[in-house]
Amino acid sequence: MKTALIFFERPGPTWEIWYYELGLPEGLKKFSKGSPIQDEHFNEARQLWKAWDAYLRGEGPREACLSERSWVVSIEEVKGRGYDLTARNPIRQEAETLPSPSGNCGRAFGERAGDPEHRGRT
Numbered sequence: 001m002k003t004a005l006i007f008f009e010r011p012g013p014t015w016e017i018w019y020y021e022l023g024l025p026e027g028l029k030k031f032s033k034g035s036p037i038q039d040e041h042f043n044e045a046r047q048l049w050k051a052w053d054a055y056l057r058g059e060g061p062r063e064a065c066l067s068e069r070s071w072v073v074s075i076e077e078v079k080g081r082g083y084d085l086t087a088r089n090p091i092r093q094e095a096e097t098l099p100s101p102s103g104n105c106g107r108a109f110g111e112r113a114g115d116p117e118h119r120g121r122t
Helices: 039-054 077-082 101-108
Strands: 003-007 016-020 070-074
Touching: 003 039, 016 039, 016 077, 039 070, 070 077
Parallel strands: none
Antiparallel strands: 003 016, 016 070
């Protein structure tokens, strides 16, 4: 599961949303109770957030808040996606294509393609 931070503008309407995808530290496969997110994991996010804040105040360029892990999405794009706020990093291609949720459910319930005898059985 990816960890993403989503930032909206306030007060007033949101015209752009800044996303930050928190990466895993080297050698760590996931955050857990035994290896929790640490304050230092947010160092890059803090720096980029300051650049985003400066951009919103008209004191810095928009590009300064962009990185391999951060991006900005316009409200028009969000509306076009039916207000889906899912973090889709446009800068980095996904390394793996995941199966659809319905496909996972079918496998979880023991359904086999083309075998009606097993449909619905667990």
